[in-house]
Amino acid sequence: MAKFSVVIAVYNKEGFLSQTIQSVLAQTFEDFEIIIVNDGSTDTSEQIIKSFDDPRINYYYQENAGAGAARNAAISMTTSKYIALLDADDYWDQGYLQCINLLVKTYPEEKVFAVACRIENRKKTSAPVYSIANLQPNETRVLDFFDSSYINSILTSSSTVLHHSVFNKIGVYNPKIKSGQDTDLWIRIGLHYKVVFKNTPYATYNYSPSSLSNTTFNINEKIDLYPYKQFENKHSSLQKFLDLNHFSIAILAKKTGNIEGFEKHFKEINQENLNKKQRFLLNASPLMLKSLALMKRVLETLGLPLSAFK
Known part of the structure; x- marks a missing residue:
């Protein structure tokens, strides 16, 4: 049995x-x-996968059922104690699994492991910023997921390794969520586990404006945050994390003219948990939000990403 799937x-x-x-x-x-699951690709993905001749590759094809269903299918076929997540458009540095293996040995009682994940777009590769006080390069800490992820998530779908028992406890991806499946999984992880996090960028996320998270405009296809409100009293850092996600969905709702959706999420937000930029955007007009979003996309193509979270 292999150490990692x-x-x-x-x-x-x-x-x-x-x-x-x-x-x-x-x-x-x-x-x-x-474990590679091809979720009904219509391009040359299958030919690319089959071009690799390595006995460690296990390839499966299924009719298109969505990202969550494909991920769950892959997880169900694993045989290892530790499951390493990787999106099909991201990549690892050569020492990634070596680093994770060392973390597993150093923290044998922990179940969730992650490293920093750099962000790459057409023009620029940028280092991630986290809401972790005095975090030093290459430092390792055992962290609360929520208060460490107010700016960028310390867990990503290409820089996270989970003990198989984590899925037995919290469940797998919710295939009904079109955009935000990862966040939904991270919340469930954060409710039960600490994260062993090493601040070394061994993984790279390829930012794409055409990704599901950036092209899903129907807020009903976003993550449902309301079931997690009941846990706020037990997890003091959860409320702010949820507020920031309500903020993101509220901004999307206003930009798309969904006034009812905007008001639904707006009323859930404690604005003391927002920074000045976020409070400004929350109260901006739909026209201004659309103009700012257009400017943001232009700057991103030039390698100048903007964020309301820092």
């Missing part, structure tokens, strides 16, 4: 997939299996 769900990622798979095969720690 690497799970990759694929849907039309021909432009990135070869680099993704190659980054796993190039790992200095070689005790792993790869």
Whole structure:
């Protein structure tokens, strides 16, 4: 049995997939299996996967059922104690699994492990910023997920490794959520587990304006935050985390003219948990929000990402 099961769900990622798979095969720690589920791709993804001749690759095809269903299918086929998540358009540095293996040995009682994940777009690669006081490069800490993730999440779908028992306790991805499946999973993890986090960027996230999270405009297809409100009293950092996510959905609702949706999320927000930029945007007109969103997209294509979270 391999030490790690690497799970990759694929849907039309021909432009990135070869680099993704190659980054796993190039790992200095070689005790792993790869589970790839092709979720009904219509491009050349299948040919790319089959071009790799390595016995550690296990390939499965299914009719298109969505990212959550494909990820769950891959997880169900794993045989290892530790499950390493990886999106089909992201990639790892060669020492990623070696680093995780060392973290597992150093913190044997913990179940959730992650490293920093750099962000790459067409023009620029940027280092992530987290809401962790005095965090030093290459430092390792055992952290509360919520208060560490107000700016960027310390858990991502390409820089997180979970003990298999985590899924037995909290469940797998919710396939009904079109955009925000990851956040939903992270919340459930944060309610039960600490995160062993190493502030070294061993993973790279390829930012794409065409991704589901950036092209899903129907707020009914976003994560449902309301079931988690009941846990705020037990987790003091959860309320602010939920407020920031309500803020994001409220802004989307206002931009798309969904006044009812905006008011629904607006009333849930304690504005003391927002920074000045976020409070300004929350009270801006729909026209101004659309103009600012357009400017943000233009700057992102130039390698100048903007964020209301820092």
